[in-house]
Amino acid sequence: MNGEQLGESQNAFMGRVRQALAADVHKTARPDGIGLARLVDPTDDLVGRFIHTAAAAGMLVERTTSALANSVIARLLKHHGGGRVLVSVSSRSVLAMLVEAAAAAGTTMVEPGREEPRGGLWRAFTADIGLTDVVFAVAETGSIGLASSAGRGAYLATPVHLAVVRASQIAADLIDIVARLDELARSDASITIVSGPSKTADIEGVLITGVHGPGVVQIVVISDE
Amino acid sequence: MSATVPGRATGHDVLFPTRAQDLRAASRKALADIPLQQLVAAATHSKNTGRKSLCREAFGDRYDAIRQLAGQIKQHTLDHLDRYLEQFVAAARANGTQIHFAKDGAQAREIILAIAAASKSKVCVKSKSMATEEIRLLPALETAGVETIETDLGEFILQLDGDAPSHIVAPMIHKDRHAVARAFVRELGAAYTAEPRELTMIAREHMRAKYKVADLGISGANFLIAQTGSLVLCTNEGNADLAVAAPRVHVALVGIEKVIPSMAELPVFIKLLARSATAQPITVYTSLISGPRRATETEGPREVHIVLLDAGRTQLLHPSTRELLRCIRCGACLNACPVYRKVGGGHAYGSVYSGPIGATITPALRGLGDYTQLPQASSLCGACFEACPVHIDIPTQLVNLRRATVERSLGSRWERLAMKLWAWTMASPLRYRLCAKVQRVMMRAIAERDGEGRAWLSAAPPPIGAWTKERDLPAPAARSFRHQWKDRA
Numbered sequence: 001m002n003g004e005q006l007g008e009s010q011n012a013f014m015g016r017v018r019q020a021l022a023a024d025v026h027k028t029a030r031p032d033g034i035g036l037a038r039l040v041d042p043t044d045d046l047v048g049r050f051i052h053t054a055a056a057a058g059m060l061v062e063r064t065t066s067a068l069a070n071s072v073i074a075r076l077l078k079h080h081g082g083g084r085v086l087v088s089v090s091s092r093s094v095l096a097m098l099v100e101a102a103a104a105a106g107t108t109m110v111e112p113g114r115e116e117p118r119g120g121l122w123r124a125f126t127a128d129i130g131l132t133d134v135v136f137a138v139a140e141t142g143s144i145g146l147a148s149s150a151g152r153g154a155y156l157a158t159p160v161h162l163a164v165v166r167a168s169q170i171a172a173d174l175i176d177i178v179a180r181l182d183e184l185a186r187s188d189a190s191i192t193i194v195s196g197p198s199k200t201a202d203i204e205g206v207l208i209t210g211v212h213g214p215g216v217v218q219i220v221v222i223s224d225e
Numbered sequence: 226m227s228a229t230v231p232g233r234a235t236g237h238d239v240l241f242p243t244r245a246q247d248l249r250a251a252s253r254k255a256l257a258d259i260p261l262q263q264l265v266a267a268a269t270h271s272k273n274t275g276r277k278s279l280c281r282e283a284f285g286d287r288y289d290a291i292r293q294l295a296g297q298i299k300q301h302t303l304d305h306l307d308r309y310l311e312q313f314v315a316a317a318r319a320n321g322t323q324i325h326f327a328k329d330g331a332q333a334r335e336i337i338l339a340i341a342a343a344s345k346s347k348v349c350v351k352s353k354s355m356a357t358e359e360i361r362l363l364p365a366l367e368t369a370g371v372e373t374i375e376t377d378l379g380e381f382i383l384q385l386d387g388d389a390p391s392h393i394v395a396p397m398i399h400k401d402r403h404a405v406a407r408a409f410v411r412e413l414g415a416a417y418t419a420e421p422r423e424l425t426m427i428a429r430e431h432m433r434a435k436y437k438v439a440d441l442g443i444s445g446a447n448f449l450i451a452q453t454g455s456l457v458l459c460t461n462e463g464n465a466d467l468a469v470a471a472p473r474v475h476v477a478l479v480g481i482e483k484v485i486p487s488m489a490e491l492p493v494f495i496k497l498l499a500r501s502a503t504a505q506p507i508t509v510y511t512s513l514i515s516g517p518r519r520a521t522e523t524e525g526p527r528e529v530h531i532v533l534l535d536a537g538r539t540q541l542l543h544p545s546t547r548e549l550l551r552c553i554r555c556g557a558c559l560n561a562c563p564v565y566r567k568v569g570g571g572h573a574y575g576s577v578y579s580g581p582i583g584a585t586i587t588p589a590l591r592g593l594g595d596y597t598q599l600p601q602a603s604s605l606c607g608a609c610f611e612a613c614p615v616h617i618d619i620p621t622q623l624v625n626l627r628r629a630t631v632e633r634s635l636g637s638r639w640e641r642l643a644m645k646l647w648a649w650t651m652a653s654p655l656r657y658r659l660c661a662k663v664q665r666v667m668m669r670a671i672a673e674r675d676g677e678g679r680a681w682l683s684a685a686p687p688p689i690g691a692w693t694k695e696r697d698l699p700a701p702a703a704r705s706f707r708h709q710w711k712d713r714a
Contacts, residue, residue, distance in 0.1 A: 006325045006336040007532070010314070013326035016535065017481070018307045020542035028301040030486065037291050037493045039283055057506070120471045121524055125437055141507045152470045152524045156463060157436075174492035174507075182488045185453040185515045189320075189525050190470065193511040198463040201503075202379035202395065203402050205268055206421040211378055211429055213463030213510070 040140040042172040050170045054142030057196040059217040077105035080160045083128030086110040088154035094133045124153020129160045137170045148190035161214035167223035246575035248598040255569025265570045268398035273560040275504025296616030299551035309451040309484045316454030320516030323530045330360035344474045346441035352465035353377035354445025356478045358577045374435045376464035385412040391571035394502045394556035442472040446479040452487040455515040459508040475526040482550035497614035501555040537590035551615040558609035581609035585622040597635045600626035665701045672700035
């Protein structure tokens, strides 16, 4: 199914929309006061705030320096059971460090390798831990941003997700990532803002983590300040 | 438990009849079902109080202003929906997304079945979407031979039981853990356990196997961003993200009212949606999908289709009902509504959308003629208006529908007769005084005095009997206010 448009014609469909709007005497102006919804000031202690909100959202957070990052990541990989590790990064510069840490932890790397014909997340389904960097982080909600150019399975399908965040990547408020989202929406097919472990409360309101995606999200914040 | 319906696949039609069901009969049944009352009360009460405290904590005294801001953004978008839809369609096509237009549910089903057939899809993983419930997509896919699995845990359990969702956000609040355990034993051959964690893990393993082999992923969308042509999916489980990432083909069915102008407006809605729905600052997963996988990407679908759905929405776009299309399906009005809580949740409404918002949009989408009872399912207390993150004046909409019911003579014959009689009485001072006198004398005649000498009615004839069955009514004074006023002068 490529290219062919199904169903009603765009003209007929849009004709009904236009007709419904034709009799309007008043049109609401586009509000410009989005700043009203701001919850975090950019001058706050963003690293401190991010660590606090990420933990409140149910993620595990450790703060370290760039000098120690490697050994901290290796220790955490071991702590979360090691096994098969799938490394996916958006920024090439951290790849070497993550690969080194995975090796130091004695884990097996899941080969990025060739494309699978089904196109699915087959590599991630065989991995025990997804190890990634992030494309942004948000202090307001303790969220981390992941984008599909690095692959999707490492943060969607693995039981444990370990994400490395640099302090400079932490934005104050969701309002402050708008420009970044705009940019990423052009370059990447999918952007996911992750704000905790996969969870459900569908059975009698009892909170259970790890229902589909990672049940454990471990964040390492690298800050040299 | 009486709230669950046995048997597969037929449940959807039983619970979502094409014509309205008798709301009074359904609610009478639900009122007598104690376990159902407890389940629904627990689920709605905690979310309602959680929403209030979390919104106050986050937004402080700006809460109402932010709700109005969100309402204005959506109203602005709807007022210019022609422009924003065209913009969305062009931007989405530029991303490689294929756009289709469906005038009604039947056409939407046809389109999706055609995509499934062309892509030779045999297994489909589906995420929760009210629009797909609205068009009854699941039975259509299964009839066409596409094995389809609901991946939202609640919806998955309902699918096993052939049951329908009873809440927009938390679809199975009417079921307990034992019902889930029985369904898993019966349909999945699992060993019996009523432990929520173990049950969840059984479902996880079952669905993992399906994600691995699925050809087709179906989702709805929480928002469409006109400027970038992106669709936004918000979930806590991460099921939608897997369902759209793992298969070759992704189809999203989206109502045209989901559009917002640009990325700049998205934070306002993200901040309000999860707080209003489940008392969380943000859903665990917020995904922005902008077309199929790019040439350099190794994971993700090769085809992305968006089916834009009308199905009565252009009718709702009429100026008098347009604000209803602002709805972001958070379910806050359901949790806040005393009627929704007492009628045992959504099933009593006999419509896909239940609660206060369902009582307003269902008659507008499906025709008032079949749904005259729905606008009556409210005490007009205003809790829904207060809870709505996009500031929809639901009580006024309900009153408008009640007015339309009367004007179009759709109400019951007895009600019309009573109202005519009432109008006739009230039109003349003499008739009014006479009536009031008869009423006063009769009520005093059957009143009884308590120990302190005050007169009370404790067992009045109908219709006042409905009141005195639960509590006493003070008897009227011996002399009317008009008389006393005259004496005073």
